[in-house]
Amino acid sequence: MLNRALALSATALLLGGCELRQAMYDQPKYEAYEASDTFDNGLSARQPVEGTIARGQLRLDSHLYEGKVNGELATTLPLELTEDLLKRGQQRYDIFCSPCHDRTGTGNGMIVKRGLKQPPSFHVMRLREAPIGYFFDVITNGFGAMYSYSSRVPIKDRWAIAAYVRALQFSQNAEFDKLPAEDRRQLP
Amino acid sequence: MPQIFGRSFNWFANVSIVGGIAGASLLLGILLNINRLDYVSHVGMPKDQPVPFSHKHHVAGMGIDCRYCHTTVEESAFAGIPPTETCMSCHSLIWTEAPMLEPVRASFRDEMPLQWTRIHDLPDFVYFKHDIHIAQGIGCQTCHGNVDAMPLMWKAQTLNMEWCLECHRAPQDFIRPREEVFNMNWVPPANQSAAGMELVKKYGVQTSQLTDCSVCHL
Numbered sequence: 001m002l003n004r005a006l007a008l009s010a011t012a013l014l015l016g017g018c019e020l021r022q023a024m025y026d027q028p029k030y031e032a033y034e035a036s037d038t039f040d041n042g043l044s045a046r047q048p049v050e051g052t053i054a055r056g057q058l059r060l061d062s063h064l065y066e067g068k069v070n071g072e073l074a075t076t077l078p079l080e081l082t083e084d085l086l087k088r089g090q091q092r093y094d095i096f097c098s099p100c101h102d103r104t105g106t107g108n109g110m111i112v113k114r115g116l117k118q119p120p121s122f123h124v125m126r127l128r129e130a131p132i133g134y135f136f137d138v139i140t141n142g143f144g145a146m147y148s149y150s151s152r153v154p155i156k157d158r159w160a161i162a163a164y165v166r167a168l169q170f171s172q173n174a175e176f177d178k179l180p181a182e183d184r185r186q187l188p
Numbered sequence: 189m190p191q192i193f194g195r196s197f198n199w200f201a202n203v204s205i206v207g208g209i210a211g212a213s214l215l216l217g218i219l220l221n222i223n224r225l226d227y228v229s230h231v232g233m234p235k236d237q238p239v240p241f242s243h244k245h246h247v248a249g250m251g252i253d254c255r256y257c258h259t260t261v262e263e264s265a266f267a268g269i270p271p272t273e274t275c276m277s278c279h280s281l282i283w284t285e286a287p288m289l290e291p292v293r294a295s296f297r298d299e300m301p302l303q304w305t306r307i308h309d310l311p312d313f314v315y316f317k318h319d320i321h322i323a324q325g326i327g328c329q330t331c332h333g334n335v336d337a338m339p340l341m342w343k344a345q346t347l348n349m350e351w352c353l354e355c356h357r358a359p360q361d362f363i364r365p366r367e368e369v370f371n372m373n374w375v376p377p378a379n380q381s382a383a384g385m386e387l388v389k390k391y392g393v394q395t396s397q398l399t400d401c402s403v404c405h406l
Contacts, residue, residue, distance in 0.1 A: 025312060031312070041301065094253070095255045095256055099252055111278055114250065152274070
């Protein structure tokens with residue numbers, strides 16, 4: 001009888017232990033993106049109330065945040081142009097733009113080869129003459145069939161990409177005389 | 189009253205003591221090691237998803253960078269799972285009629301998030317961060333395996349504590365140059381330990397406290 005009782009309570013302890021263990025594994029807190037049944041759309045992450053501004057997120061500088069100066073598309077970078085900025089721009093361009101626009105900007109990316117609508121080449125006159133703020137604007141707001149990348153590309157990275165697109169445009173239309181001597185020697 | 193167990197039964201008592209202990213240890217051994225079985229930790233087992241999303245097609249086939257979809261992997265603890273909008277940036281223009289993609293279109297139309305089945309999920313008392321591992325030169329491949337060959341996602345490593353510690357004790361055996369973190373085809377050099385030691389120094393990896401309980405359990 002005693003043995004039976006002991007055995008029973010041991011099993012109960014084991015089972016109880018497992019349950020406690022499970023409760024520690026899955027605690028009553030939300031991890032990133034965990035579903036919630038409190039809200040209609042099932043998201044545990046809530047959006048800020050419309051019109052509210054978090055500390056440090058007041059965006060008064062329209063040149064930096066909207067790519068516009070006095071309501072016109074900006075013709076200059078709001079950041080200092082450095083080699084690091086261009087390198088960052090190249091990296092971000094390769095991640096976010098090259099699938100469609102390809103690495104040189106001719107608009108023949110991998111996804112286009114699979115049948116996506118072909119975007120215009122960055123090397124056509126119209127886009128070569130477009131102010132740099134235009135590229136910032138297209139990344140921010142999208143253009144025609146192209147979606148906005150604002151949720152994925154932060155402000156400074158958008159300018160870095162815009163600067164890099166400019167660099168790509170120069171690279172495809174470089175004048176022979178302006179090349180460094182070393183590069184000139186490599187050309188036939 | 190006659191004895192039920194005669195002298196000749198003494199062997200039975202001995203065997204049952206030894207056997208009992210052996211049996212109990214065996215059971216304990218099984219219980220303690222059961223987590224190590226791939227079957228229990230789900231290693232190599234794909235799970236059903238609402239849409240049969242293929243990393244193989246999107247990563248190896250089309251060369252899309254991990255960060256196009258897992259945007260926050262470099263700067264936060266959470267790698268990020270792409271919102272439906274990310275899929276639609278291509279699928280509003282390509283494969284727009286495919287029945288396979290109907291849940292994606294429905295999610296976009298109705299503004300209801302897709303509910304992916306989690307593959308990797310550490311217990312809530314473990315605090316893992318992606319950013320530091322990426323910044324210090326640990327490749328996605330080291331922990332997630334060859335994602336670019338997975339038609340459906342599966343777990344390549346057990347993710348148990350022993351596994352984390354194996355690297356935290358000797359990161360030089362696994363570290364790679366930062367430029368190679370996203371590369372799925374990187375092969376360690378023959379002198380990995382020595383080359384790794386260089387990188388550990390260069391990147392200033394803090395090895396002295398990496399095995400402290402508080403690093404992972406806060």
